[in-house]
Amino acid sequence: MKQVIIVRTDLKLPKGKMAAQVAHASLEAVMRSSKDKVRLWQLHGAKKVVLKAADEKELLDLQRKAKLEGLVAAIITDAGLTVVEAGTMTCLGIGPDKEELVDRVTGHLKMM
Secondary structure (H helix, E strand, O other), X not given: OEEEEEEXXXXXXXXXXXXXXXXHHHHHHHHXXXXXXXXXXXXXXXXXXXXXXXXXXHHHHHHHHHHHOOOOEEEEEOOOOOOOOOOOEEEEEEEEEOHHHHHHHHOOOOEO
């Protein structure tokens, strides 16, 4: 079981902003997941991996692929109060779910 959070690298987010957006994506994806999957994920250490996406187009493509696999896929859009404009898509949280299912969608991506 694992969860991945994918961050757009074209935004060049400062580290603190990126950390906040990753946290939003992780939490939102967990809140949309079944209690059974979350419980199983927690029992196995709540593995999280943060990966890179080039831009909004790639983020949306990954969301579409995740949904086709039956995975929870939560896009995070920023409120626009600090670094980026309101409505900017910053991150995508996928899972938690079975690692092999998540890897079908994200296995080719590089780590942050």
